[in-house]
Amino acid sequence: MSRLVFITGASSGIGQALAARYARDGWRLALVARRTHEMQAWAQALGLPRQQWEVYGADVADIEAAVQAGRQCLARQGVPDVVIANAGISLGIDTAERDDLDVMAHTFAINVVGVAATFHPFVRPMVQRGHGRLVGIASVAGVRGLPGHGAYCASKAAAISYCESLRGELRGTGVRVVTLSPGYIATPLTARNRYGMPFLMQPATFADQAVHAIASGVSHRVIPWQMGIAARLLRVLPNALFDRLLVGRPRKHRHTQN
Template identity: 35%
Template structure:
């Protein structure tokens, strides 16, 4: 059995969902500038066109689709593979949204929207590329979750729930994909300055620029480690919190976030 290895530009295309802004946009640019041909997927065709114009000529191929529409996502992947004659070798499943929430203002529609984009949208993209990778016994899939998935956090009822599910999804996939020759990676960023984190009205420790976050993601994927998490200090603090008893965890996080 051949161990999975990180994908390289000569293997085929890189595909990034949620590529119109934030981390996805920057990773698309950085991969394109390093020799990849990148398929950029998001809902906003205009933003994708502007993204493609910033990259070296022909290195970013816009492929607009809503990740919550399984048929549209599958068709976007099929179409670019057919048009280029190259397979998707690296899939970075990054599309996500964040709507701050609380028990007092619980909004079922907002909760459902986050589940649809963050979790089901990722599953839709998986279904579009994973079978072909397994069939040819090569490829790399990166699932973008968050350190917010390590434990439940204030004002992140839906967000923490979906990100925890993505972590478990990637862990479960690892058992099967290792044997299939397909590499699976889990990306867990902390606070990165993007349009999503701009919605926060609380202090964000270790806030990182999107350029630095992208650099760490690209380097981490090339190294082939299962988990790429950053900033390291913040991620390890939250990892340690997973074994802290509830009697300590709730008062500690509550005081730190002004929620107790």
């Protein structure tokens, strides 16, 4: 039987590009998102054999729904070889606005807790089998905080730390935890950004590089590599200089502006 990949947020952007890439390599797909009809239509339009894919409807902000999607996959398709926690949101916030605190909580529910809820059903089965990949999609934005982008930056920093913790816990089990930190990828999440996006990458190009990184079992990879260099420089930049560089930078759209 061909290998199986489980992907959340599979109805668009990075998730869909990863699904297409794995499908071309003959993998079976377990596709998870709220918009199940769109995923079904996409798989059919691509001409994928019906036995190659299954669709599971879930909002990963709902812990039980995310866990149930994983359990259904185990029951219908077996233990995946790769699980990719890709679902995520990105909205600007203003801490002075009360409604934006709810936006921040929702962002963490999807971008951090949703990652753990996605992984949860598969940890023990993978450990018992002795191999597997748990992949968390983080972001270069998790390296430093950007004005107006506090919810997203903080959630992605948390996702990086969470995956690092899990990697240590699973060391020696045969299960690898891989963290991928994309730079700017041309997806619906970035389409309305009102600031420059250096090294903007197409989703299919990202997917090609991501699949290779996952197969290698690398612990953390920034894609594209140019953003990896930028991330390392930003990490060591003195706060005073970092703050000066951001003067006048447009803020991320708030939820009321989307």
